[in-house]
Amino acid sequence: MSFDRLIEKIIEMKNPTVVGLDPRLEYVPEFIQKRYLDDDGWSLKAASRAIFSFNKLIIDEICDIVPAIKPQAAYYEMYGHHGVKTLERTIRYAKLKGMYVITDGKRNDIGATMEAYATAHLGSVVIGENEIEPFGADALTVNGYLGTDGIEPLLKICRERDKGIYVLVKTSNKSSGELQDKLIDGTPIYAVMGDMCEKWGEDTIGKYGYSAVGAVVGATYPQQLTELRKRLPHTMFLVPGYGAQGGGAEGLKGAFDENGLGAIVNSSRAVMCAYQKEGCDERDFAKAARREVIRMRDDITSYINLK
Amino acid sequence: MSFDRLIEKIIEMKNPTVVGLDPRLEYVPEFIQKRYLDDDGWSLKAASRAIFSFNKLIIDEICDIVPAIKPQAAYYEMYGHHGVKTLERTIRYAKLKGMYVITDGKRNDIGATMEAYATAHLGSVVIGENEIEPFGADALTVNGYLGTDGIEPLLKICRERDKGIYVLVKTSNKSSGELQDKLIDGTPIYAVMGDMCEKWGEDTIGKYGYSAVGAVVGATYPQQLTELRKRLPHTMFLVPGYGAQGGGAEGLKGAFDENGLGAIVNSSRAVMCAYQKEGCDERDFAKAARREVIRMRDDITSYINLK
Numbered sequence: 001m002s003f004d005r006l007i008e009k010i011i012e013m014k015n016p017t018v019v020g021l022d023p024r025l026e027y028v029p030e031f032i033q034k035r036y037l038d039d040d041g042w043s044l045k046a047a048s049r050a051i052f053s054f055n056k057l058i059i060d061e062i063c064d065i066v067p068a069i070k071p072q073a074a075y076y077e078m079y080g081h082h083g084v085k086t087l088e089r090t091i092r093y094a095k096l097k098g099m100y101v102i103t104d105g106k107r108n109d110i111g112a113t114m115e116a117y118a119t120a121h122l123g124s125v126v127i128g129e130n131e132i133e134p135f136g137a138d139a140l141t142v143n144g145y146l147g148t149d150g151i152e153p154l155l156k157i158c159r160e161r162d163k164g165i166y167v168l169v170k171t172s173n174k175s176s177g178e179l180q181d182k183l184i185d186g187t188p189i190y191a192v193m194g195d196m197c198e199k200w201g202e203d204t205i206g207k208y209g210y211s212a213v214g215a216v217v218g219a220t221y222p223q224q225l226t227e228l229r230k231r232l233p234h235t236m237f238l239v240p241g242y243g244a245q246g247g248g249a250e251g252l253k254g255a256f257d258e259n260g261l262g263a264i265v266n267s268s269r270a271v272m273c274a275y276q277k278e279g280c281d282e283r284d285f286a287k288a289a290r291r292e293v294i295r296m297r298d299d300i301t302s303y304i305n306l307k
Numbered sequence: 308m309s310f311d312r313l314i315e316k317i318i319e320m321k322n323p324t325v326v327g328l329d330p331r332l333e334y335v336p337e338f339i340q341k342r343y344l345d346d347d348g349w350s351l352k353a354a355s356r357a358i359f360s361f362n363k364l365i366i367d368e369i370c371d372i373v374p375a376i377k378p379q380a381a382y383y384e385m386y387g388h389h390g391v392k393t394l395e396r397t398i399r400y401a402k403l404k405g406m407y408v409i410t411d412g413k414r415n416d417i418g419a420t421m422e423a424y425a426t427a428h429l430g431s432v433v434i435g436e437n438e439i440e441p442f443g444a445d446a447l448t449v450n451g452y453l454g455t456d457g458i459e460p461l462l463k464i465c466r467e468r469d470k471g472i473y474v475l476v477k478t479s480n481k482s483s484g485e486l487q488d489k490l491i492d493g494t495p496i497y498a499v500m501g502d503m504c505e506k507w508g509e510d511t512i513g514k515y516g517y518s519a520v521g522a523v524v525g526a527t528y529p530q531q532l533t534e535l536r537k538r539l540p541h542t543m544f545l546v547p548g549y550g551a552q553g554g555g556a557e558g559l560k561g562a563f564d565e566n567g568l569g570a571i572v573n574s575s576r577a578v579m580c581a582y583q584k585e586g587c588d589e590r591d592f593a594k595a596a597r598r599e600v601i602r603m604r605d606d607i608t609s610y611i612n613l614k
Binding site: 081125 | 329384385388417482483485487496
């Protein structure tokens with residue numbers, strides 16, 4: 001119905017960050033790769049099983065520090081349906097460990113088809129007498145280029161099942177301005193899209209003032225972050241681009257409201273590959289991930305006023 | 308490298324149409340549902356197997372009439388990783404039958420992540436000494452909201468492996484105008500996106516004059532179809548919205564060039580559910596699909612000049 005469930009976890013853990021689980025087989029330490037690849041042969045199935053093992057061990061080490069994970073669908077699809085099974089298992093395991101799960105799928109389509117995506121990722125499908133959650137995430141990232149028709153089916157599920165969505169508003173990449181910065185009657189497209197988020201969310205505002213419709217705004221654009229925070233008072237931000245993409249913690253300040261709420265900052269590779277950067281024993285990869293999420297939490301919270 | 312492979316099939320079959328395989332379990336005739344659901348129980352796996360059987364029988368009946376299928380990823384994801392396995396199997400089977408396969412995924416993301424999607428759907432992943440195609444489609448629909456960063460990784464694979472993409476330009480749904488019709492310096496966003504397609508495709512133009520970068524333009528907007536055909540001479544159109552969504556064949560004329568090329572028109576539900584509309588025995592569902600694709604081909608080609 002809103003992002004209250006997530007915001008409560010953020011407050012409880014004093015940590016407005018989310019770990020992106022975007023695993024490539026190359027990130028998985030060799031001792032895990034070997035365990036699966038030697039047993040099953042070098043297949044999509046073996047790679048997917050190795051990746052699940054990697055994810056699971058990271059989740060075990062971070063679940064008491066970080067409120068949420070954000071698995072990126074692309075990296076699972078890359079290993080075919082076996083990879084997608086690992087996505088399902090990762091979501092299920094993280095939820096079992098009490099984490100909030102945002103599937104980063106940037107899905108978009110027209111009405112009936114968007115309903116299928118909404119059902120897949122946030123809802124449940126009825127087969128005979130059974131009702132089954134195919135993926136069961138708590139929130140999904142989506143692309144709003146198709147307008148309200150593509151968002152309505154999601155809102156329905158958000159209301160019914162207490163889920164949320166994050167709509168792409170101002171993305172963190174270099175070429176995001178090619179379209180998103182263009183002006184419509186003097187207003188950049190990203191702000192127009194942001195206004196649409198406020199409208200889509202207006203009847204799902206929770207007790208912290210934020211609706212079930214959030215926005216993706218990149219850490220690499222601190223000025224737009226600050227501008228959009230003021231413009232979109234009920235829209236929670238999912239902020240990628242911290243760390244590996246070059247967005248610093250100080251530039252993130254503007255994404256938060258006066259209570260240190262209103263945003264959740266993502267880091268993916270810096271956490272998954274912390275062991276490579278540290279140069280520690282690969283068997284310590286999960287501990288290195290833990291050290292990195294603590295460092296990140298302390299870095300970001302040093303700039304905001306989260307009580 | 309371009310859409311030549313698809314265009315050749317269109318010319319050979321004298322048929323510029325594609326069948327959207329967007330199956331819901333409800334579309335599958337009961338005799339097939341029973342066969343799988345009774346064996347495996349009412350599970351995502353059983354539903355997915357029933358859907359594959361349905362798809363396969365339709366492909367068998369239409370593969371000598373229709374050059375391409377367009378499976379919509381959402382309907383497969385709705386059945387979890389089992390559904391995604393059915394997507395893989397459907398693609399593989401259609402290719403075995405000589406069909407061109409456009410995966411309708413409307414994927415989008417920034418550089419490295421888009422590379423993962425491109426690898427998943429159009430490319431191959433290397434695991435140890437094996438190179439494996441996870442999905443192996445010929446083309447993918449994508450969303451260009453993120454600009455060039457999100458398209459470049461696809462272009463690379465298009466060039467290397469003779470694949471194509473269709474970028475959302477003017478979608479067929481009612482609310483598509485909320486963003487897409489807004490003006491940037493007097494030019495609607497859909498035309499700006501169309502111009503980007505021309506630019507992205509400029510070094511992949513094939514012998515029929517069309518590049519590897521196509522555009523999705525809805526049959527429900529005949530005026531924009533005609534306008535964009537003139538504006539984007541090297542951009543092939545994928546046209547949804549014929550039939551069930553209300554776009555008629557006459558309005559499609561403007562999507563085609565003077566040789567009857569430059570567009571491929573999609574129909575999904577009208578083909579898959581032809582047996583329901585006809586009211587014939589459900590065991591004749593594939594024959595009814597065949598009758599519908601022949602009717603559609605004749606309807607559309609009666610308005611264009613395809614030699």
